[in-house]
Amino acid sequence: MRSALPLRSALLALPVAALALSAALPARAQSAAFDSSQKAAIEKIVRDYLMEHPEIILQSVDAMQQRQKTAEAEEARRALSENREALLRSPADPVAGNPQGDVTVVEFFDYQCGYCKAVQADTQKLIKDDPKLRFVLKEFPILGPASLVASKAALAARAQGKYMEFHNALMAQRGQLDEGVIMRLAKSVGLDTDRLKKDMDSPDVLKVIAANQALAEKLNIHGTPGFVFGDELVPGAIKLDEMKRLVDAARAKG
Structure with missing residues (x-):
């Protein structure tokens, strides 16, 4: 019985291949290769076989x-390679950890993303435990108007040297979040909120x-967090x- 199945599969491969080939041929060539009764017979063989072996x-x-x-992973690697400078070395991005670190981790995040907040403690511990880690923060407000206000305020806080304190808050x-909550948090970390409001809308x-x-x-990132x-x-x-494993793998690749 075990030897019959491979044999049958091999025999069936011939009409299946012929059927696939016929689909790619012009209509005139198809009619010359198979008449309607032959096509019906081939289709029945295929259907019966699939009914017997649905696996x-x-x-x-x-x-x-x-x-x-596999194709998506390859496309992601290509996109990462093509956009590496913008991803890792944009002077506009806040950087935590060691600015000269030998491994860089990038996070795209939104201040209203519950998952981003859930991993915050782990990302902070990752940075604390690895003195050679460089961590780039990509403001990516996609969860509504309040997210945009929060990101604008956070980036504007850099002018007052308070980005990380405000980010953590x-x-x-x-x-x-709403503008009132955002400004209250800004004030709690020592930001001048009047100046902050002006800086938020800077080009x-x-x-x-x-x-x-x-x-x-470009990187096909449509949700947060994205690392x-x-x-x-x-x-x-x-x-x-898992974060530590990925950092170790990146470090091993050099």
Whole structure:
């Protein structure tokens, strides 16, 4: 019985291949190759075989999904390579950790993203535990008007030397943000809110956000958080152990 199935598969491969080939031929050539009764017979053989062995359909779907996953990973690596300077070395991006670190991690985040806030403690511990790690923060406000206000305020806080304090306060805030909450948090970390409001709409601040949005589009990042570890794009929230593993892998690649 075991030897019959491969034999039958081999025999069936001939008409299946012929059917696939006929679909690619012009109509006149198809009619010359198979008449309607022959086509019906071939289709019945294929249908009967798939009914007897439905696992082949699942195997085909799995293979297709794996090919798609491989293609997407390759496309992501290509996009990362082509946009490496904008991703890692934009002077407009805030940097945490060691500015001269040997491994750079990039995070695209939104201040209203619950998953971003859930991984905040782990990203902070990752930075604290690894003195050679460079961590780039990409403001990526995609969850509504309040997200945009928060990102503009955070970037504007750099002019007063308070970005990280304000960033951490925004990340620690639970519940919805609005301008009142954002300004209250700004004041709590020592920011001059009158100056902050003026700086928020500066061309430089708006340019950073627009650049991050364009870069995310190129990298096919449409949600937050989105991480880049070396040459690997990692969408979604991940745990500290996985972060450390990805940093180690990036460091091993040099």
